[in-house]
Amino acid sequence: MLRLAFATGTEPGKWFRRFRENTAHGGLETLDADDALATLLSGGADLALARVPAAGDERIDSSFHVVRLYAEAPGVAVPKDSVYAEVGEDVRAEDVADEYLNYRIPDSGLVDVEAVRTGLQVVGANVGIVIAPRPLLKVLSKKQVVPLGLVDAEVPRTEICLVWKKGRDADDIQDFVGVAKGRTKNSSRQEKPKRSAREKAKAKQARRLGRSLPKNKKSSDRNKRRK
Numbered sequence: 001m002l003r004l005a006f007a008t009g010t011e012p013g014k015w016f017r018r019f020r021e022n023t024a025h026g027g028l029e030t031l032d033a034d035d036a037l038a039t040l041l042s043g044g045a046d047l048a049l050a051r052v053p054a055a056g057d058e059r060i061d062s063s064f065h066v067v068r069l070y071a072e073a074p075g076v077a078v079p080k081d082s083v084y085a086e087v088g089e090d091v092r093a094e095d096v097a098d099e100y101l102n103y104r105i106p107d108s109g110l111v112d113v114e115a116v117r118t119g120l121q122v123v124g125a126n127v128g129i130v131i132a133p134r135p136l137l138k139v140l141s142k143k144q145v146v147p148l149g150l151v152d153a154e155v156p157r158t159e160i161c162l163v164w165k166k167g168r169d170a171d172d173i174q175d176f177v178g179v180a181k182g183r184t185k186n187s188s189r190q191e192k193p194k195r196s197a198r199e200k201a202k203a204k205q206a207r208r209l210g211r212s213l214p215k216n217k218k219s220s221d222r223n224k225r226r227k
Contacts, residue, residue, distance in 0.1 A: 001026045002172040005036040005045035008113050009072075009136030010160055012049055018179045025172035034113035037163060047164045047173050049180075051133065053109025054157035065169060067162040067177055074105070074157065075134025076150040077119075077141055079126045090149035100128030109156035111136065120145055133158050 002025055006012050019028055033039045033048075037059060040048035051072070052060070060066060076091050078084040084091055102119030105111055111132060117140055119130040124144040130137065137147035162180060164173050 001029055002047065002176065003029045003031070003045045004047045004049065004176070005031045005033045005039035006049040007036040007051040007160065008032055008034050009051065009133060009139045010049055011135075011139070012180070015176070015179050019176050022179070023172070023175045025175065028176075040163060040165075046168050047162060047176060050161055050163050051111060051136075051158050052161055052163075054159050055109055057110070060163060063166055065164050065166055067181070069160050069162065069180060072133040072135055072158045072160060074150045074152060074155040075132060075137045075147050077123050077130040077132070077137045077145050077147050079123055080144045080146050081126060082146075084148060085146040088146075088148070090151055093150070093152035093154065096129055102128045102130050104131040105133070105156050105158070107156060109158060111158060113140075116140060131155060 002019075004016075016028055016030060031039060031045060033045075035050075036045070036048040037050040037052065037057065039045045040050070041059065049069075054071065076084075076096060078091070078096075084096070102122045103112075103115050113136065116130060116132045116136060119128075120137075120140055120142070122128055123130055124142055126144075131150060131152075134147060134149060137145075141147050162177055
């Protein structure tokens with residue numbers, strides 16, 4: 001059983017489904033976590049789909065494997081009744097410079113998801129804005145809040161990565177990494193589900209039947225299929 005913690009704001013459902021359907025590692029146990037890396041460090045997971053600062057996370061040292069999957073764009077959450085929401089376009093930093101700031105990604109790049117939730121509640125009351133990774137805002141925003149893109153080079157960037165301890169490296173983790181990076185079920189890196197004894201017997205019988213047919217019979221059968 002592979003235990004995987006995934007960061008709030010990521011949507012890895014399709015990866016979970018493909019892993020369960022195309023591999024045979026005893027299942028997959030998943031946990032939604034505000035800080036997936038912290039869950040991994042505490043021993044609550046074997047693998048973390050984590051949000052980390054693009055500049056690096058000091059908690060990740062040489063004892064970990066890290067696979068970077070994608071960068072997150074910054075976003076800004078605004079009240080539904082605001083002019084920004086009405087226009088519906090990306091917002092520049094100077095456009096919202098005078099707005100009350102309920103939360104902003106700190107210089108460390110470490111996102112406090114609970115603080116984002118609290119800030120969004122205030123935005124929902126038509127007060128101020130929240131600046132955070134846009135995928136996170138999309139997942140957490142309620143009806144009275146609209147997440148938009150933010151054009152601001154000064155906002156620290158974040159990345160989504162797969163992180164695991166080198167001592168835990170195994171086929172199940174490598175197969176999940178393969179799924180996340182787009183390998184198909186026919187990839188040699190993935191362990192395919194084992195066939196049942198009945199399926200193996202049927203396949204063996206079919207191979208024997210194919211070998212026992214005379215050449216002219218096989219040719220006749222192929223001609224019939226073409227017709």
